[in-house]
Amino acid sequence: MNRNFPPLVCTFAGLAAATAAACAFMVWSDYRQDLAAAHARVASGSEVASTPCGPIEYAVLGNGAPVLVAHGAGGGFDQGLELGRPLAQAGFRAISVSRFGYLRTPLPTDATPAAQAEAYACLLDALKISRVAMLGVSAGAPSSLQFCLGHPGRCSALVLLVPATAAPRPANDAPLPAMARFLLDAMLGSDFAFWAMANLSQEQMLEKLFGTPAADFRRAWREEQERVLRIVRQLAPVSRRAEGVQNDLAVLASAPRAEVERITAPTLVVSAANDLFGTWDSGRALAARIPGARFSGFPDGGHLLVGHYAQVVAEIALFLNRLPVGPAVGDTRRRRLSLVMPARDPLGHEHRLLPAFALHAHVPGGLHTAVDVFHRGKLEARPNARARRNGTGEAHAIQPVVDSEPQSPNLDGLAQQVREQ
Numbered sequence: 235m236n237r238n239f240p241p242l243v244c245t246f247a248g249l250a251a252a253t254a255a256a257c258a259f260m261v262w263s264d265y266r267q268d269l270a271a272a273h274a275r276v277a278s279g280s281e282v283a284s285t286p287c288g289p290i291e292y293a294v295l296g297n298g299a300p301v302l303v304a305h306g307a308g309g310g311f312d313q314g315l316e317l318g319r320p321l322a323q324a325g326f327r328a329i330s331v332s333r334f335g336y337l338r339t340p341l342p343t344d345a346t347p348a349a350q351a352e353a354y355a356c357l358l359d360a361l362k363i364s365r366v367a368m369l370g371v372s373a374g375a376p377s378s379l380q381f382c383l384g385h386p387g388r389c390s391a392l393v394l395l396v397p398a399t400a401a402p403r404p405a406n407d408a409p410l411p412a413m414a415r416f417l418l419d420a421m422l423g424s425d426f427a428f429w430a431m432a433n434l435s436q437e438q439m440l441e442k443l444f445g446t447p448a449a450d451f452r453r454a455w456r457e458e459q460e461r462v463l464r465i466v467r468q469l470a471p472v473s474r475r476a477e478g479v480q481n482d483l484a485v486l487a488s489a490p491r492a493e494v495e496r497i498t499a500p501t502l503v504v505s506a507a508n509d510l511f512g513t514w515d516s517g518r519a520l521a522a523r524i525p526g527a528r529f530s531g532f533p534d535g536g537h538l539l540v541g542h543y544a545q546v547v548a549e550i551a552l553f554l555n556r557l558p559v560g561p562a563v564g565d566t567r568r569r570r571l572s573l574v575m576p577a578r579d580p581l582g583h584e585h586r587l588l589p590a591f592a593l594h595a596h597v598p599g600g601l602h603t604a605v606d607v608f609h610r611g612k613l614e615a616r617p618n619a620r621a622r623r624n625g626t627g628e629a630h631a632i633q634p635v636v637d638s639e640p641q642s643p644n645l646d647g648l649a650q651q652v653r654e655q
Contacts, residue, residue, distance in 0.1 A: 265429050272470035280311045282338050287349075287356035291332035291339045296322025299390075299554065300363050302354060302381075303330045306372025306398070307482040308443075308469045310337040316465060317371065317395075317547070324551040329366070331357060333374065335478030345481045347489065350377035351384050358388065367391040367554055368499075372513070372537065373398045373482040379492050382499050391557050392501040393550055396445075396513040396537050397520060398486055422476040432466055439466060445511035446536030454540050462538055494524050501527035502553045504546055506535040513537065528553075 280293040293311045295318050303314040303321075311330045318328030334350055335341035342349065354377070358366060367390050370378025375397035382389035422428075431439050437448035444466065451462055469475060501524045505517035514531065521529035530549060535542045 265426055268429060269425055269471060272467075276310065276312060276337055276471070276474065279315075280332070280338070283357055283360040285353070285356035285360050287353040288342055289338065289340060290353055290357045290360075291337055292357060292361075293318075293330045294361075295319055295328045295330075296326055298325045298327050300327045300329055300366040301554065302358070302366045302368055303328060304333060304350075304354070304368070304370045304374030304378050305330070305336070306374055306396075307479050308472075308475055309333075309371075309374075310468075310475060310478075312337075313465065313468055314371070316461070316468075317369065320544075320547045321551060324547070326367075326551070326554065329357075329361070329363075333377065333478060335481045336475050341477045341481060345485075347376035347380045347485060347492075348384065351380035354381050355385055355388065364388065365390050367393065367557070369393045369395070369550070370397065371395045372511075373486065375399055376485060376489055376492070379494055379497070382497050383493065386496075386498050389499045391554060392497065392499045392524075393553065394501070394503045394517065394520065395546070396505050396509055396511070396539065397503065397517050398482075398511060398513060399489065399492075399516045399520065422472060422479060425471050425473050428469060428472040432470070436463070436466065440536075440538075441510060444537055445509055445513075446538045446540055447508055447510065447534070450508070450534050450536050450540045458541060458543065461543060462540055465538060494520060497524050497527075500553075500557055502530065502550065503527060504530045504532075504539070504549070506532045506537070506539055506542070508534050509537045511537050 280291050283290050283292060291311055293315060295315065301318070301321055303318050305311070305314040310332045314330030314332075315328070318330045322328045331354065332339040334345040334353070354368075358364070365388050368378045368381050370376075370393070372395065375394050376399055378392060378394065379399075382392045437451065440446045440448055440451055440462070446462070451459060454462070501521070503517045503521040503524075505513045507514050517531070518529055521527040532539065532542045534540075539546055
């Protein structure tokens with residue numbers, strides 16, 4: 235019996251080694267396939283403008299008032315399109331730029347927020363756009379602030395989502411936790427390390443690298459979880475974003491205090507109280523210092539605003555629609571303007587929207603028009619709804635058509651304008 239034991243051990247050891255080798259081959263094969271798909275994804279859907287500031291990668295979606303989207307750390311034009319796509323659907327022209335060091339935009343010697351702001355101006359010149367609303371997400375906030383400071387005549391509005399700036403911190407707080415720094419260094423050093431962490435340690439990555447509590451992710455509905463995971467996976471190929479991430483970390487560690495008191499553009503700042511990157515504090519501080527700025531906060535959702543994405547998009551669109559923003563240069567066409575509003579129960583009252591705020595403007599009775607009703611970011615219905623005021627803050631949905639002139643929607647004259655169409 236003892237004489238048979240060593241061969242049996244060898245047999246099991248051989249089977250284990252063969253199984254391990256097969257598993258390793260399958261893992262490596264999956265990784266190579268995913269990496270190839272990631273490279274193919276970022277190789278299309280964008281253009282590169284040759285400007286006096288150097289090559290700048292960008293993508294454009296939609297028609298209407300232009301909005302320039304500056305993505306967060308680890309992003310690129312593709313991450314910016316996550317927010318640009320629904321804004322385009324709401325009637326805006328979303329321009330998503332790859333910031334310095336990301337994808338096909340090289341990292342110059344001077345990669346400060348001020349230099350990045352000048353690159354935004356160069357891109358707008360190349361696109362023949364004189365004025366835009368600036369939307370800065372996370373680490374895209376410093377350069378967005380600098381653009382509105384350095385080019386006040388070209389910044390029609392400023393929106394800052396979970397702004398990563400020099401937020402007030404206790405003296406003993408490190409700018410980046412040690413575990414996050416370790417994971418980040420490992421991720422930036424290897425496409426495979428990032429791929430493995432994204433597939434094996436999703437919740438740890440969400441908390442340490444994306445500032446979002448895992449509990450918020452677990453509570454979210456399926457479509458919202460898919461959005462979050464898409465953002466995580468969009469970092470691939472991380473090797474083509476590593477320079478940009480390292481530059482963002484350097485900027486946030488040493489960025490001087492911006493003179494935001496000089497910003498004249500209407501400003502909206504959005505954050506979540508449990509953002510693990512502390513943007514609640516930085517956002518409230520910015521809103522308090524920028525003249526006339528409004529702060530909109532959520533109790534949860536973390537840095538990725540999990541569970542509030544559709545509401546955030548609606549709030550941004552409503553904020554921008556209220557502004558007297560002129561059309562893009564050369565655009566003299568009449569355009570459809572969607573009046574977007576957050577709703578408490580968009581589908582619960584038979585084609586009627588219940589706004590989450592009181593409707594103070596007069597909506598003319600007797601107006602019938604098509605309206606798109608969205609629920610959790612997806613089109614749910616397209617009824618022929620009547621636009622009118624009804625009780626305390628309750629109204630049917632409206633989708634007006636107005637001239638693309640520098641004016642806010644005139645609800646009092648809306649019925650006549652629609653009849654003229």
